Amino acid sequence: MLLTVKDLTKKFNHKIVVNNINLSINQGDLVAFLGPNGAGKSTTINMLTGIIPPTTGIIKLDGLQPSSTQYHQKIGVVFQNSVLDNELTVKENLLSRQKMYRNSVDKLDDWIDKFALQSILNQKYGVLSGGQKRRVDIVRALIHDPELLFLDEPTTGLDIQTRKLIWKVLSDLRKETKLTIVLTTHYLEEAELADFVYVIDHGQVIAADTVNNLKQNFAQDVLTIYPSDMMKISQILSDYKYQIDGQQVAIFVQQYQAIDLLNKLKPVINSFEYRRGNMDDIFLNLTGKGVE
């Protein structure tokens, strides 16, 4: 176990923002905190990174506490907002941060290469686009070769190419270096990439499981058909769970059974759609509301 968190609680002026959260994160895992805005994800990350102290609770990373300098050496953080200096160039920013670590590992050129920063190295950070900034932010977070990388909504507001690039490099990194990643997101497709998901709402963990288990328990695959003959449909579907909604029928059925079923339904339907259960369903089922 790389990171263990017990009974973590944070109150701001008697308002409970994070309520009794327990986490255990394995080395090399990609863990997602999924939740709507204001769920307490960022506050949790800020406590895990040692920026704010918890009101109560224990955080241990390899036996270290967040207040120790060795703890800082082991973690890298990509903040929600950019935290580099606008007036300095990308290179000056990265070099100045590198100098602030005692045991800096000289992999900077490597990172610059991987995140395609070569062409913007001498530009001022302030004039970069959102996607470029984010790439620099991630390199800054990796500059001292941490074991655990925190990403606080890393891809919010970015275009699809940048998102893809970031995810490609991060997954390569995980393969190469066993980097552990903890990210907060309200993008469901990003949470689907995770090995383990904590669904957080109102400061509490309301579900903690692998994506597959969550899908099995809280999301259903749905076959939607548009029948030409409604009468015959109900006979064929007598053994299935289904819902009629106007001209369409939603049948809750697993992938392989769906093939058999569709064969039977073939003569009486005009068209059909099949949709796998996703994180959206999970969230909807868990909280009774969608992710904003």
Add this chain to the structure above:
Amino acid sequence: MKGLITRNLRLFFASKSGIFFSLMGALISFVLYLVFLKQMMTQNWQSVPDSKNLLDLWLMGGTLTVTAITTTGNALGLMVKDRESNRLADLILTDQSYLKIHSAYLLSAWLVGIIMQLAMYLIMQAYFMIQDGIGFESSILLPLLVVMIFSSLIWSVFNMLLFSFVKKVDTLGKISTIIGTASGFFAGVYMPIGNLPNFAKWLMKLTPVPYDSAIFRQVMMKNQLNDSFKNAPTEIITKFKTEMGIVIGQNFNNDLKFMGLALVILAILVIILYRYNQRVVVNKV
């Protein structure tokens, strides 16, 4: 810590407009003097030989004090900006302790103050050399540098104390405006201290500002005073010195002692508030 100081200095000197506005207070006092104060005061001290030269040096002394106050304040503004933008959190995540981060702000402001005072001195010296033909005295350079170093230190500590709990750049701007305006009055560059009512004099003397000006003036005007008042009776010299704020506490040593005491008090306050400040500034959402 070297990395932090380099970063802070780079950020200060990267912004041309920032440098200009940090010198605003000093430039105002310089320009005001050129436009009308100079003429008014030369008339007042007509009887003194070479009064123009004497007053040029007098103005330079006060303006250097204002420069030290506003430029160190401007450099320490970075501390507040880092707090607001969350950059402080990022810096805390490095191997640098909060104490080192804090000290780096102070040391960079100190350096900025020295550099900017030197620059301001050179500008004014060059101007008055061309315009009024005042001489360049190499003998005062070393003592002047020492005073600059000292004055930059005390105002860095003062501004650090002032900004201890400021978290918003907006508040910082308001405080800077007040300080920038007040510093010119307290340094006695808009108006010699002798022309002010007693209450104002008393108020000024409670702060280190007029003492700093006085020390600068004593160092810079020493030779010219000796020349101009060669044959004058002591009471005339003393009157000139007190009226013009060249001596505040009877003599140079007393002024120096007062400044030293002020530095110690300010430094102690900064240290006392340090822990509390760390909690308030860092512990935010």
